[in-house]
Amino acid sequence: MKRLIQSAAIGALLILGASACSGEDAGKAELPDDRFLAIAHRGASEYRPENSLPAFRLAEEMNADYIELDVQMTKDGRLVVIHDEDLDRLADDPEKVEDLTLDEMKEIPFGDHFNEKHPVNAEPEYSGVTFSGLNDVLSELGTSINYYIEIKTPDESGEMEKAVLEALAAHDLIGEDSVKTDEEGLPRVMFQSFSEDALLRLHDMRPDIPLFRLYSFSDDAVLPPDQVERIADYATGINIPESSANKDFIEAMHVHGLKVHVYTVNEETDVKKLIDMGADGVFTNRPDIAVRMAEEKEEDRS
Ligand code: G3P
Ligand code: CA
Numbered sequence: 248m249k250r251l252i253q254s255a256a257i258g259a260l261l262i263l264g265a266s267a268c269s270g271e272d273a274g275k276a277e278l279p280d281d282r283f284l285a286i287a288h289r290g291a292s293e294y295r296p297e298n299s300l301p302a303f304r305l306a307e308e309m310n311a312d313y314i315e316l317d318v319q320m321t322k323d324g325r326l327v328v329i330h331d332e333d334l335d336r337l338a339d340d341p342e343k344v345e346d347l348t349l350d351e352m353k354e355i356p357f358g359d360h361f362n363e364k365h366p367v368n369a370e371p372e373y374s375g376v377t378f379s380g381l382n383d384v385l386s387e388l389g390t391s392i393n394y395y396i397e398i399k400t401p402d403e404s405g406e407m408e409k410a411v412l413e414a415l416a417a418h419d420l421i422g423e424d425s426v427k428t429d430e431e432g433l434p435r436v437m438f439q440s441f442s443e444d445a446l447l448r449l450h451d452m453r454p455d456i457p458l459f460r461l462y463s464f465s466d467d468a469v470l471p472p473d474q475v476e477r478i479a480d481y482a483t484g485i486n487i488p489e490s491s492a493n494k495d496f497i498e499a500m501h502v503h504g505l506k507v508h509v510y511t512v513n514e515e516t517d518v519k520k521l522i523d524m525g526a527d528g529v530f531t532n533r534p535d536i537a538v539r540m541a542e543e544k545e546e547d548r549s
Contacts, residue, residue, distance in 0.1 A: 273454035275480070275483060276426070276455055277457075278434075278457060278483055278484075278506055279433075281548070282433075282527070283527065283528055283544050283545075284313060284433075284529075284541070285311050285313075285531065285537035285538040285540075286311065286312060286314075286395055286508065286529065286531065286534075286537075287302075287303075287530075287531065287534040288530040288531055288532050289315060289330065290303040290305065290306045290314055291306040291311070291532070291533070291534050292532045293365070293532035293533045295361070295368070296357065296361035296373050297361070298328045298329060298378075299376045300383070301376060303316070303388055304387075307388060311392065311537070311538060312433060312528070312541075313393045313394065313395040314392050314393070314394060315395045315439075316395070317330040317397045318396055318399060318407075319332070319344045320400075320402075320406070320410070321347055321348055321349045322346055324406065324410070326349075327349055327380055328380070329344060331344075332345070332399075334355065334357070336360065337360045338356070338357040339360075340355070349380050352378040353377055353383075356375050358375060359374050361373055361376075362374060381414050385414060389418065390420070390427075390435065394435065394437075395437045395438075395439065397438075397440060398439075398445045398446075398449075399440075401442050401445040403444065405448045407445070411438075412449075415435075415436055420435040421456065426455050434457055436456055437456065437458070437459065438459065439461050439486055443460060443478075447481060450481040457483035458481060458482045458483055459482060460482045460484075462485060462487050462488075464490075464491035465491075467491055467493050468487045468493060468496040469496060475500070476503065478503075478505065479504055479505055482505065484500070484505050484527065486508045486510060487508075488509070488510060488511075489512050489529075492507075492526060493524070497524055497525045497526055498525060507525075507526050508526070508528040508530060509521050509529050509530070511530050511531060512530065515540065
């Protein structure tokens, strides 16, 4: 059962500041306030191989608000779901994603890596898990879950962003000029990237889809005001590492109308700490925990 929230009210609060048209001054997408999001990082990746169909299915069963998935382009210009630029870590293979076709990647098993790293949750069947195309994931899960897509290693052509948008439209997750929403009013799709260029290209094409600028900080998160103002022009929020999260930063982002999602938060006490700090959501390998904490937050408010 999905979270008990006032669906209609939240739906009404999903304000798309963006008009249907693209281009300059098109505004940006806004999200409902006071909604703490449980985002399954690479799926429920504590329990099943990361970025795999089994991990995404489990995240859906756990009622995560979103599955986060990393997307890259293959040699034949198709979209594959994988975090790394090569297969070294996951499949003990030095080949690069850009040198493989999607069909080749779909034949490569990588679940042994998970079984070795997660002996408690290991299962023999995970050994045979292979890489998936973005289209495979969208076909399999459809509108049973929402998608928080990370654009990894984009080139400057914009072809990758266009291909992702085409796939989303083909699966009825975005309309011609407005993103579809779930029964609770949350957008079916959001994007994040470390590449501001990729986000700006997406904003130009689809200002109705929420965008999040990814940052990594070695210490406490802090950004110069002019940079924050620039980001606030096109992005719905900023995503930062757990180790850098602090109340002052989160409050400052809120003043600029930016949400803050924090990665990657796997312990209950840390999720609670971030809720108390005012964060708007967490990426987590353990979505069951974050969903429960978010529900408790909502119960406390009602
Ligand atoms: O969701 C934030 C996170 O996905 C960025 O880090 O390395 O896990 O893609 P990474
Ligand atoms: Ca990611």
